[in-house]
Amino acid sequence: MDDLPELPPRAFAREDEGDDLSFYAPARLVTHIDEGAVAALTGYYRQVVPAGGVVLDLMSSWVSHLPDEVDYAEVIGHGMNEAELAANPRLHRWFVRDLNKDPTLPLEDDSLDAALCCVGVQYLQRPVAVMGEVRRALKSGAPFVVSYSNRCFPTKAVAIWRALDLQGHASLIGHYLERAGLTNVAATMLADGRRGDPLVAVAGRA
Numbered sequence: 001m002d003d004l005p006e007l008p009p010r011a012f013a014r015e016d017e018g019d020d021l022s023f024y025a026p027a028r029l030v031t032h033i034d035e036g037a038v039a040a041l042t043g044y045y046r047q048v049v050p051a052g053g054v055v056l057d058l059m060s061s062w063v064s065h066l067p068d069e070v071d072y073a074e075v076i077g078h079g080m081n082e083a084e085l086a087a088n089p090r091l092h093r094w095f096v097r098d099l100n101k102d103p104t105l106p107l108e109d110d111s112l113d114a115a116l117c118c119v120g121v122q123y124l125q126r127p128v129a130v131m132g133e134v135r136r137a138l139k140s141g142a143p144f145v146v147s148y149s150n151r152c153f154p155t156k157a158v159a160i161w162r163a164l165d166l167q168g169h170a171s172l173i174g175h176y177l178e179r180a181g182l183t184n185v186a187a188t189m190l191a192d193g194r195r196g197d198p199l200v201a202v203a204g205r206a
């Protein structure tokens, strides 16, 4: 299905192969990671997302976790639920797209200064195709930050994700990013999970 022939054939199968847009139709105005993990992610974004830049928040919802005091030229949201995206105060514009049906992004080449994807990567059935699109839209050298924790909707997560632990997830995402042509790929533990949700960021550069 994806550009990862080395993985087992059912690596991207899911327990629930029902329509994703229907699954995400009810708005979920909840937080998916706890306050400590959000604060750690916001601190990381403060360091790596250029102020004044054009930013893509891929697989977004009603929160983007960007630092409140920093202005960006444009924050473009992508998600699965119009009401969630409309409630997100950071987004200048957004689009809804099931990336498992259509992994392309309606964005110009070399137009983004950073791209973010928080706690969504486990749902992607064509991660290399999607990340290749992100790389195309990023300016040369711009970062793509993919972060994850240990919680998810298990029936919608791909099989390979469910088979791996926290460290394995970092390797898997690193592999996706490298396959998509991103460079300088590295994982950073933002919250170790001892006192709350763990959070790891795996980032690469276009």
Ligand SMILES: C[S@@+](CC[C@H](N)C(=O)[O-])C[C@H]1O[C@@H](n2cnc3c(N)ncnc32)[C@H](O)[C@@H]1O
Pocket: 020, 024, 031, 032, 058, 059, 060, 061, 062, 063, 078, 079, 080, 081, 097, 098, 099, 100, 101, 117, 118, 119, 120, 123
């Ligand atoms: C756990 S939420 C994370 C939302 C947000 N990034 C956050 O930090 O709270 C997972 C998100 O993945 C996205 N998603 C899930 N399945 C998807 C699919 N098939 N195509 C595109 N996006 C999908 C949706 O936007 C959903 O809100």
